[in-house]
Amino acid sequence: MSSASSASSSSSVRPSTPGPNSPNALETLLPFLLASKRSLSTVEHVYRANDICASTRTALEKSAIVTARTSFLRSGVASQLNVLQKVWQQTESTAAHVTAEYQDVLASLDEAETRLRNTLSSLQETVVEAKLRPVDEAPRSLLDFVDESGVEGLVTSIRADLKESGKGFEEFQKDNKGFENEVQKVKGILDKQQRSGDSQSADDLNTGVDHLPEVLADMEELAREMAVNLESLVSHFDLCVTAIKHTEGGGDAAVKIAGDLPHGVEVGQHPQEAPSELISDEQRGEMMRVLREDADQVSEVVLEIESHSTQIVILSQGVEALTASLFQRSREINDAFKLLENLGHRLPNHITRSQAYQIRWDGEQTRIVARMEELENAKSFYDDFFRAYHNLIIEIGRRKTLESKRNQIIEEARSKLEQLYEEDVADREEFKNEHGQFIPVDIWPGLLDLPGRFLIEPEDAVVETVPDISKSVIHKAIRRVHG
Template sequence: MAASSAACSSAGSLKRSDDHQQKPPSIPIDTLVNHLLVAKRSLSSMNHVLRANELATSARLSHQEALLLGAQTAFVRNSMLDQVTILTRVRGSLQCTYEWGKRDFKKLVKAMDEVDTELTGTMDMLRDTQVQSTLQPSDRKGLTLLDFVDETSVHDMREAMKRSIQDLQGIQVSFDGDLLRFETDIRNLRKTLSAAPLPAMDEDTQPATVSLLLQMEDHSATMASLLASLTTHFDMCVTAIRTTEGAAALARRRVAEGTQSQGSEEVSISGVIAEQESHMSDLEPKTADDQAEMLKVVVQDAKEVDDVVFEIQDHLANMEQEYTVVQKHLSRTKASYTSILESFTMLGEIGDRLGDYLAAEEDFKQRWELEKEAVFGKLEEMREMRKFYEGYASAHGSLVLEVERRRAVDERVQSIWRKAQESVDKILEADRASRETFRQDVGEYLPTDLWAGIQGPARKWTVVQITDDESAAASVDRTPAQGSAIADGASKVTLN
């Protein structure tokens, strides 16, 4: 739209990308009034401009909020990733302790197997070693060294070792459960972080969002400029109506009719006309040429009013689309922020349980050391037991030699006593002959009551084996026994 020649310095025409000039025809008053009414309706585009300003302001605030939330989300996310790394290292340390326990358990089981194998070999040796027949009771034959051993202690020791193994396995299972729960916590935390949408903070998204904001600012500025052109066109229409004879009255009547049918009007034409009448407008034509030029501009601009209105609407539609993109970006950022807060809450819960996991490791070590010490004690008992049974088997061999030695001693003693008996018998035989000769020579001269033993038989001597109790009794009562033996004419020699 173009202004009149009198006001060309202060007003311009409606501007569009396809703006062109057309020569206006002569204008009837009715047509001029119609142009005024159309110009009046076009001013309703002011709502679009206000909406555009609202969208631009809201988009700018949304972008600022998205930047703030994105920065906070990125910071918390990076911090949480560091915490996950630390938790993973702690979990690895606990796993090392668990693996150490498994290796130590294998060593303990191997040591148990070795000691048990040695003890089993010793017991088998006792089972295979027959007791010498001379040592066995007459009513029991085929006895082995194992028959004189109480195997209950061996079985009890093996059962105790089995219980120790079960206790060690129970300690491992308990600690393994804690490790599994810790691993599950870390895995769930990682899954939550992976599922959380990333904040749109990359190098491609930010320039695109800023570009949208700049475009919306351009749209808003363009719409304001177009609205200013529509306002200028309306003012020129009012001036043309006011300066054209009879046009003002017709315009008021047409406006009144429209107001009755459509309701209250946003812009009062009568008010604008009255205001221009009281205050000289810059658009006021000074001469008839100015009036003709103004009417020409009004006619030209009237052809472009609808296009300008459509262009404003098109700019607003573009802004609505761009605003939707900005809001989606903000929504994604908020979703990412909310998700990262949920993950942070989960991290806090894991942190509360971390002390329990560390305490479980310490408890595992303490219980393991106590049980291992008990196992070492049982292993030492099994070694002592095996050592005792091996000593028992070795003592059996010494017992056989001792029995043989004592038998040889008995045989030597018996041989000596047999020889002594033979010598005694010879002496006694000589004594008997001497007694008989004495009795024949002088017996008839001696009275029998002179010596009671004058006619008594010779003493008899015999050697017998007695027990330890009989030997002790004989040593205590030897004198009376000897007196009795003399009285009986016999003596006993004990063989210990």
């Protein structure tokens, strides 16, 4: 737009320009003045632009501080998180190791108890041969000859110890799980800030922060252009007021129309003030020419100011979104840092509890394994008892066989001795009949004696009696012992 000074420097006058006393002059100037006054309301856009630029500059300063602080905290949090993850992995490894050992011990106990139950069942199913027991005694199994209450109590005691160890392990796992959840919360915050999606990624934010000075410079340039355009509108308004004041009857109109200007607008001439000096018709004609040219540009300048204002608002919204994201990330990192502080306070106790539980479990495992060895020894004793009983049956069979052989030999010996006796008696009688009458008796007094008779008797006063066990029972015993 042209300035007011250009009106005073030109001396040319357009023939169609109304004179100062022309009835059309005021009618021509009043629309110019009204339009010029309306255009001055764009001062609000200029002030708003200045406020936005100032707030953006402040946001830029805060963003730089927040970005540096967030970056520092994020680096520290990530470093400490690695340490905490290693601690958790170590305690989780301890938990996994203890779990495996606990399950192994439990499985071993189940297997040992199953084997013991099978052995006791075999003892219960094996009825002692009646020939081995008193005649009036009721049938008894091998289980009746052992005290199973001891092993039952041992199994119950071991399971109670394992149950108690399981409770301690559950408490340990609960503590470890709580620690893991806190670590995962911190990790989740860092992972969230690394993921791209609805929110900007870390690289996008850093890039946006780096571009903030350029955005601010663009906003300030737009604001400066708005201010320049506002100055041109004010100059146009001043020129309109001046022209009306130098027009007959225009003073009252200038006061009525331009008396209440928008707040913050400073004009060169107040409508109520009288003209400082008179101007010539040529000067007034030039002034009217400039006003007509400028009036055609007023709406364009207003639109340009409004467009710049819209651009500044859009840029500021982007800055606000970016700074809001930065501050949100800062709050998240601060939350993560607070979680780390809490974990840091808990870390020594957590490590101590992990070590204490490992030591406690090692001791409990040693005691439980030792008692399980007692259980295995009891089972082995019952197995030996079971085998010994069947070996007893085999031994009875062996003795019975030997007894039969011995009795056979004795009978054979008795028969041969009796045969020898009878032969001896016959031979002596024959000798006596043939030669006895010729031999004096006093030559050998024993000549007429009968031969001696011999008995086969046991040396001990008590003779062993071997129970009469059937061969089928003995064969079953042999199959059980030797497979």
